[in-house]
Amino acid sequence: MILFRGRRVLASLLLCILLLTTACATKPPSRFDQVQQESTKQKTGQAVAKNATQGSKLNKFFPEGDDGYDRVYTQEKKGFSEANLKKDGKVVAQLAISDTTSTPTVASKYSNSTKEIDGYPAVELGKTQTSILVGKYQVKVISKDPLFNASDREDWIEKFDLDGLEKLK
Template sequence: MILHRERRVLAALLLSVLLLTTACAPKAPGRFDQAQKESTQQKSGQAVTKKATQGSEFNKVFPSASGGYQRVYTQEKKGFAEAKLKKDGKDVAMLSISDTTSTPDAAAKFSKSTKKIGGYPAVEQGKTQTAILVGKYQVKVLSRISSFTASDRADWIEKFNLNALAKLK
């Protein structure tokens, strides 16, 4: 009986030592650890300038839902606001306004524009995006389905209250 008790104590002791040594062993770095370290140390491109307009100000100039379309706001933060455009329950486009103060390169692409929408310089980005520059604000419409064409995107850009957007500071 004493021998049986000693075996239990010895087994418990060995199990404790095993757990202690494996728990204290250094952990091998995961495959994403280096990327995480680099992204958290990176300073450029992370902050929005203090001069950027609050996203809630942009909501006032978004087009109203009409013609069987629904507008659903999806994101609002300093310098940016976005809404989905839905029809028959499907996402057909994304509408957005961004303050280019924090990203001056975003505004540079309009300098060579020969196209205008609503009197403002416009650019096509790929086959699914149309954008204009209103002062320091970029208004963009992205197609989510192939039947929502460049012409549709231009029409929806003109539905924004561009005059009110131009007056924002």
């Protein structure tokens, strides 16, 4: 009986120590906490300009899907609209239009551009992104499949209604 009581006391003591050490330990931030912090910094550090174009108004300038490609809108907010370009159900590229009113530094990167697409200054970022500046709007195509190359990105940029977008105020 004394042996059984000793085990119970020992088990209770170990359980208390375990609870005390785990309850007081600081847990590292989860990936969700980190994203929340970054998102909050963006909201407080960089607001969307009041005169930025609504994303829904940008949708009509996106190219239609053709030749086996489907365009699927994925995001739309003030100053920005985005769509996935799918082929055979797989996302091969992202298409985006953003109003640079809120981010003038984005527009400034085109000032030294030596490349043009359809008469507009163009910039390539790495091996996956091609973009142009149309008035105050940045039109961007991002490869999501290695087979969707720079030439494909340029072809899809030219399919946007660039003239209509340039007239949008």
